Every structure is written in structure tokens, then in C-alpha cells.
Amino acid sequence: MKVLVFGANGQIGKHLVSLIRKNDKLEAKAAIRKEEQADYFKDLGADVAIVNLEGEIEDMAKAAEDVDAVVFTAGSGPNTGKDKTIMVDLDGAVKTIEAAKQANVKRYIMISSFDTTREAIQSAPESFAPYVVAKHYADEWLRDTDLDYTIIHPGALTNEAGKNQVELAEQVERGEVPREDIAHVILESLLNDSTIKKEFQVVSGNSTIEDAIRSL
């Protein structure tokens, strides 16, 4: 299974491409914005596609032509200008969904925010709310498709090393989780079709990621 990773150059993305490269069943194709990011991924043995998430759906669909799954882990993050929040976290995400459809790629994994419900929008601090809104509508767009999607809602992301110890369910208590563990959760989701049409929150906990995914 060949996996196109939007946001490959982000921290979760880099962990994910490394994990995919170590797995016999998977191949990685890194979708990155800048030519100068390419060598890093080529050195890892991954394919590369240069794609701007503010660009055309057609370019994204072309990058998806030879793959079996799409992962969206790009993000302007909550701290960029709010123009990027709407252009990347919402519209960029939706364009990758449409690109997957155009390229007949059924499998799609979205890295969302911990809670993107209407209630979460209304209770978010003013500076964070636009990001939650953007992720809310991207998630809604994906749920409304026929894609074999999985929506992963991670807790507060940290840069600690992965511990392979998580709590994972439709709803869990708010908490932290290392980015490396989220990359691992994406990997296990790709390997387990039981995650199709499901969404779940993930924080650090007491199960291995393999067990947590299997007992979803």
C-alpha cells in the first residue's frame, strides 16, 4: 500500500514517513511544499511530490494518482495567521479530499483536532476558535463523502519520544500525547481496516497502540 502524506515535512509527517519506510507492507510518498525539502525524503527512500495546499485540486489529484491511501497531517497550526487557518486547515484539507476522490483513492486518514464539535467551537478561547472552526468543517466535509475515512483527534501534542502507551476511544479525557505516537496511530490505522468510517480521540494512556486500535 502506497501512502501519500500531505504535511510530510511537519513533525508528525516526518515520524510517519520514517515508520512507513520501516514497514514491509507500506510505501511512502511525501507531499511537500518546497523543492528544498525533497532531499530529506529521497534520502529516506520515499517518493516525493511538490504540492502547494493553496494550489489547485488537479495538482493534488496528480500526486495521488499512483497511491492507495491519503493522509492529511498538514496544518498551519493554531498560531499562524488566521488567513492560513482558513486557506490551509479548511480549504487545503477539503482540496486533498476532493483530490483523493478524483484520483479514485478510497482510503483517507485525517489528523483533526482533539474536539471539533459545535460545543468545542462555542467554548474555545477566542484566539483558538477559528482553528477549531476550520477543522470542524474539514471533518464535516470528509464525513459527507463515500471515502473510507478515519478521523484521528489527538490530544495536546508534545515533542517527547513516543511511548507506545495510549488511551484511544470515541471520547477520552483531555490530555497530552507525543507526536511520534500519533504517527504510530496513523500507521496502525492504515494497517487495520476496522478503523474505516470511524473517528477517535487519542491521549497517552496504558494500552499499546496495536492493542488500542484492535479493540476499537
Next chain:
Amino acid sequence: MKVLVFGANGQIGKHLVSLIRKNDKLEAKAAIRKEEQADYFKDLGADVAIVNLEGEIEDMAKAAEDVDAVVFTAGSGPNTGKDKTIMVDLDGAVKTIEAAKQANVKRYIMISSFDTTREAIQSAPESFAPYVVAKHYADEWLRDTDLDYTIIHPGALTNEAGKNQVELAEQVERGEVPREDIAHVILESLLNDSTIKKEFQVVSGNSTIEDAIRSL
């Protein structure tokens, strides 16, 4: 027919409430953000509801309980912070749509932007694109409902007096149009059920608004 106008305190909104008050078949209810805006509308003989578009759907639905139609002509405008673009032009609009559904109000008129297609997003100047994205998703949300909607796409808005001379069709050439004429187009749309499930662009032209709406 009683009409709840979101964005009543805006320039199109004020023209619209005045026009509604002069029409025998219609009554106006002005949805406004601040208590101190209320007297203006009460003096005109309109009902008033204080509603914050960044607030809860339930409050909007309550304001819509006693009306027969909802008009959304609120807008942060293209020149506010991009956080307001996503919170008001997108999420605020969607919440009024959900509020209309909750309150069992079938008729809904959306004042959109001239062109909110995917092509328009991709070709918009960088500073304007987030606004087009916000309006795009609000329009898409409305099209996906069972409401009796009309989506009006006005040309570049001016503050000139209305001329009651427009060109109005699914697609027209880009041009200017007075805000007062757009208020008049909303009024005629409310009075003509032939506009239900339709959307059209409007610029200044050579037909009266009554004729243009009738020959849609």
C-alpha cells in the same frame, strides 16, 4: 410574512428593513448585535432581537421562532481580521442556517459574494481569498439543506442611491451595484417564490428589479 434580518444594522440590512416596513405583505425583525442599535429599528416600527453571530445556535433559533423567512446579510466584510471572516462569514452564517432549520423556518435568503466557486477561490488575490473561501462553504452548506433558499451574488457594492436598473442571471459580467438595489432584490425575492432553490449574480443593468426577478 415576517422576515428576520441577520446583519440588519449593516448598510444593505438597513435599506432592507426600511423597504420591508413600506410593504403591506411583509414585517421586519432586525437581528442586531448591540442593544444600542435597537432604537433605530424600533423607531422604524420593526421588531428587534439581540443576537451575536459568534454565539449559540439556540439563541438564533429563538429569534427565528416567530418569523417566516430568514435573510443573512451580515458580514465581517473582506477588510476585517481573518478570524472574523471564519467566525462570522462562515460559521455565523452556517449557524443561522441551522437556526432556521431548528425553528422550522423554510425560507432562507443568503447574500453571498459575486463568485464563490472553486475557480474564484483559486484566482482571488491572496488578501481576498479567505473571504471567498468562507462564503464558498457557507453557500455549500445552504445548498445541502432542504430549506427554500435563494443565494444572491451581488457585484461590487456601492453606496450610490438605488437605480432599480439591474442585470440579473446565473452568470453576468462583473460590475458594480448599489447596496440599496441589493436590498430591493432581496425584497422581490421574498415576494416571488420562483426564486426558491435558485441563485444568481446581480450588477447594475437595464431591467427593473421586478422584471428581472420575474424573468429569472
